[in-house]
Amino acid sequence: MTARPTPSPPPDDGPTATGPDLTGPDPAATFGLLFDEHAVPLHAYLSRRVGNQSADDLVSETFLVALQQRHTYDPARAGVRPWLFGIASNLLRRHVRQEVRGWQARSRMVGTDRSQESPEDRTAERVTAQQQIRQLAGALAALEPGDRDVLLLTSWGRLNATEVGQALGIPVGTVHSRLHRVRRWLQSHSAVTSRGAEDGDA
Amino acid sequence: MREVWTDDELDRALDGLYHEIQPDHRNLGAVRATVVAAAEPRTPLKLIKTAPSQPRPLRRLAAAAAAILAIAVVVQTTLLSPSTATAEARETLTTAADIAARTTDPPVANGQYRYVTTHAWWMKTIGAENNSFSFLNENLIETWIPADPVAGEWLQRRRETGNRKWVKGTEAEARAAGAVVEESPWPEQRAKGGAFTQGLPDQGTWQFPKPQFLAGLPADPEQLYERLRTDSGGGKQVLVYVADALRTGLVPAHIRANLLRALTHLPGLDVTDNAADLDGRKGVALGMSEDGERQEIILDPTTGEVIGERKVSDSMFAGIPKGTVTSYSSVTTTVVDTIGTTR
Incomplete structure (x- = not known):
């Protein structure tokens, strides 16, 4: 019983957004607006991957890099959102080890449940849900960084396949096949990992 | 326990993990101030438009940003984010x-x-x-x-x-x-x-x-x-x-x-x-x-x-x-x- 929509990936065939012109005469105003529109979702995404403190730094760096590289941004080629998520994904690579350690720790932890489901779900399904989340965290730690990016940009960043391709600079077909592969892998390996983890915990 | 998750189970676990980690956006006001300050032209009094300047080293920017950040944190809590309901x-x-x-x-x-x-x-x-x-x-x-x-x-x-x-x-x-x-x-x-x-x-x-x-x-x-x-x-x-x-x-x-x-x-x-x-x-x-x-x-x-x-x-x-x-x-x-x- 889920009380909220299942976060299935958004449709792929959305139009390629045409981005704003970032090279105008008043970069402070332009980037203020850009920040207001994109900083919160970007920060939410990064917090979930590397924690709030690193996310603050990464958002700051992302926009500073974007500011530096604004003349290289081509509004006709990519939406500004995937462009920013792409810069952030690059910067995130410096935090891979920190992220992996986080997922590993999470996979061993019994955390507090703050799911957005009904209180009945919060209690009745808590044990199973907690277990599944632990299993997933363990499996995420084992993914290749590029695979993790494709999966999480889709699932948490809510980018469609075209946008993920733009963000990571890979063809959309590659996004599809990677996503398919990584999901199949997680579906089989989360369960297997869990068995090991449970034995270890018990 | 089953060996393989369904699509739905995977999505639910991803969703659960997503909602479990609570982002804290409170510092974003300060980060915004940093970004906008970095985007301000360094010589605002100059009337003649020049070609876009060469990208400045990020490290120097970051140092300047840190200084602004210290001020902005104080400003942010009092001006940029509301401290109560409307x-x-x-x-x-x-x-x-x-x-x-x-x-x-x-x-x-x-x-x-x-x-x-x-x-x-x-x-x-x-x-x-x-x-x-x-x-x-x-x-x-x-x-x-x-x-x-x-x-x-x-x-x-x-x-x-x-x-x-x-x-x-x-x-x-x-x-x-x-x-x-x-x-x-x-x-x-x-x-x-x-x-x-x-x-x-x-x-x-x-x-x-x-x-x-x-x-x-x-x-x-x-x-x-x-x-x-x-x-x-x-x-x-x-x-x-x-x-x-x-x-x-x-x-x-x-x-x-x-x-x-x-x-x-x-x-x-x-x-x-x-x-x-x-x-x-x-x-x-x-x-x-x-x-x-x-x-x-x-x-x-x-x-x-x-x-x-x-x-x-x-x-x-x-x-x-x-x-x-x-x-x-x-x-x-x-x-x-x-x-x-x-x-």
Whole structure:
């Protein structure tokens, strides 16, 4: 019983957004607006991957890099959102080890449940849900960084396949096949990992 | 345990992990100031436009940014982010709290039961091969709480009423695609002290506020808000936790009043609908948006009672348009003489 929509990936065939012109005469105003529109979702995404403190730094760096590289941004080629998520994904690579350690720790932890489901779900399904989340965290730690990016940009960043391709600079077909592969892998390996983890915990 | 997860199980686990980690956006005001300052031309008095300057080294920028950051943190807390709910929300909450505080809850005599009915319209998404369908699904949850909620036996019944409001697709389309619309019936549950679920903390939680838990809450509204913020993770979740607690029917009038006063300290909380309609029961909606969804509680301003809650999508996601009501529920509480009956 889920009380909220299942976060299935958004449709792929959305139009390629045409981005704003970032090279105008008043970069402070332009980037203020850009920040207001994109900083919160970007920060939410990064917090979930590397924690709030690193996310603050990464958002700051992302926009500073974007500011530096604004003349290289081509509004006709990519939406500004995937462009920013792409810069952030690059910067995130410096935090891979920190992220992996986080997922590993999470996979061993019994955390507090703050799911957005009904209180009945919060209690009745808590044990199973907690277990599944632990299993997933363990499996995420084992993914290749590029695979993790494709999966999480889709699932948490809510980018469609075209946008993920733009963000990571890979063809959309590659996004599809990677996503398919990584999901199949997680579906089989989360369960297997869990068995090991449970034995270890018990 | 099965060796392979379904797509749905994977999505649920991803979603669970997503919601478990609570982002804290409070420093973003300072980060914004940094970015805008870095974008300011360094020589603002120069009248002649020059070609775009060479990219400056990031490290020097970062050092400048750090200096600005130190100032901006101070500014941000006082100017950029609100420190309380909006004036209109505060007034609505305070008025309702004053009325709630004067309310006397109907006493439950020995042998009687507090009967709590929740009509909940929860969004349900069902999947077929390559497609998903969503509808608001009415659930009826009935709970009988004995006069002694700690030692007495509780009864809970829950069922789908079959009332559905389709949000994405139609019932015919879903059935044609092979999706299962109905869920299996829920068994009736009886439990001493309302412990329908194993492994809950003995002292209670916001979702199951036992007398002991309620007795431990601060009486000062601002401290109560701080406690809510710590327990829930802050932001919109504060409102979710208050709604959870109020929905149980276990919170006495004076604490209900205090919870409303505590919400006046919730930054970003605003009156979002002056005439919210929960299947005929009308009230004022107080809500706040976060992560693409607005959470609301609905107050009856004449009685100070929270009559229900609502969630509204605040962004286009998974084929569900912005502005769609993704769940709502209303709660009524009466006193009855016999367990399992409505009078």
